[in-house]
Amino acid sequence: MATSLSRVHAHEPFMSCRVLLSLTILLLILPSILLPARPGASGQQKQTQPEIHGTLRPMHWMVIAYCALWHRLKTNGWAPLPSNGPAILIANHTCGIDHLVLQAGCRRVLGFIIAREYYDWSLIHWFCKRVGCIPVNRDGRDVQAIRAALRALANGRVLVIFPEGRITPSSGRELGAILPGAAYVAVRAGVPVIPSYIRGTPETDQIGESLKTPSQAVVTFGDPIDLTDFEPAQAGEKTAQAEVSRRFLQALLDLQARSRSLVAHPVVSAQDPASTA
Numbered sequence: 001m002a003t004s005l006s007r008v009h010a011h012e013p014f015m016s017c018r019v020l021l022s023l024t025i026l027l028l029i030l031p032s033i034l035l036p037a038r039p040g041a042s043g044q045q046k047q048t049q050p051e052i053h054g055t056l057r058p059m060h061w062m063v064i065a066y067c068a069l070w071h072r073l074k075t076n077g078w079a080p081l082p083s084n085g086p087a088i089l090i091a092n093h094t095c096g097i098d099h100l101v102l103q104a105g106c107r108r109v110l111g112f113i114i115a116r117e118y119y120d121w122s123l124i125h126w127f128c129k130r131v132g133c134i135p136v137n138r139d140g141r142d143v144q145a146i147r148a149a150l151r152a153l154a155n156g157r158v159l160v161i162f163p164e165g166r167i168t169p170s171s172g173r174e175l176g177a178i179l180p181g182a183a184y185v186a187v188r189a190g191v192p193v194i195p196s197y198i199r200g201t202p203e204t205d206q207i208g209e210s211l212k213t214p215s216q217a218v219v220t221f222g223d224p225i226d227l228t229d230f231e232p233a234q235a236g237e238k239t240a241q242a243e244v245s246r247r248f249l250q251a252l253l254d255l256q257a258r259s260r261s262l263v264a265h266p267v268v269s270a271q272d273p274a275s276t277a
Contacts, residue, residue, distance in 0.1 A: 222255045
């Protein structure tokens with residue numbers, strides 16, 4: 001009986017959040033539908049156009065609204081990603097909403113390397129294709145995924161990599177071992193690498209459970225990791241991979257320690273998503 005009552009009460013805030021989220025989505029989508037499209041832009045204007053535009057704008061707002069209302073997301077500001085061009089964002093992997101809380105804190109479209117079984121899941125497959133996610137097999141020997149990641153970076157995309165390679169469902173209190181694949185891609189691509197640390201998320205490795213469980217998530221972004229002493233030709237060297245992996249781990253541990261002392265703000269007040277327009 002206690003369990004049944006708790007479930008009933010648990011649905012009450014969810015229903016109010018659903019109403020607020022629906023109204024937010026409606027207000028954000030209407031301008032895109034009602035306002036006429038601008039005349040064709042020149043090539044230069046297209047190049048300077050922010051990545052989050054058109055249909056991606058209301059989708060970005062939906063992600064921010066969901067993370068703000070249901071997960072009380074706080075950040076230390078926008079991720080310090082370059083305004084254009086390639087970059088890698090690394091993060092610890094706590095649960096199935098990590099992709100959402102990271103995207104809510106970024107003004108660039110994030111592409112993710114995700115397990116193939118999730119990529120092929122019909123419920124989110126369309127979204128994965130829309131934002132350029134890269135499916136990877138869990139055997140750790142998916143050469144095609146690595147090539148796709150390098151192509152995405154060569155095309156100026158921002159790629160998110162979880163160096164642990166798996167979920168560690170402890171709300172950011174623990175870190176798993178850093179796998180060498182992330183180091184290989186970072187050295188081979190030679191692009192900026194920005195660390196981020198996630199904590200306070202639901203303690204589960206189940207996607208559905210993480211989506212429906214409210215939490216108090218915090219994302220802390222750090223300064224770029226210096227890898228200028230490595231050349232792309234060193235990507236396959238085990239010593240280079242070990243050193244870069246060590247730097248990744250140290251950066252994440254530093255952010256783990258700093259995340260509780262840095263001033264974090266609700267995602268909707270710390271940053272103005274309208275600036276992505």
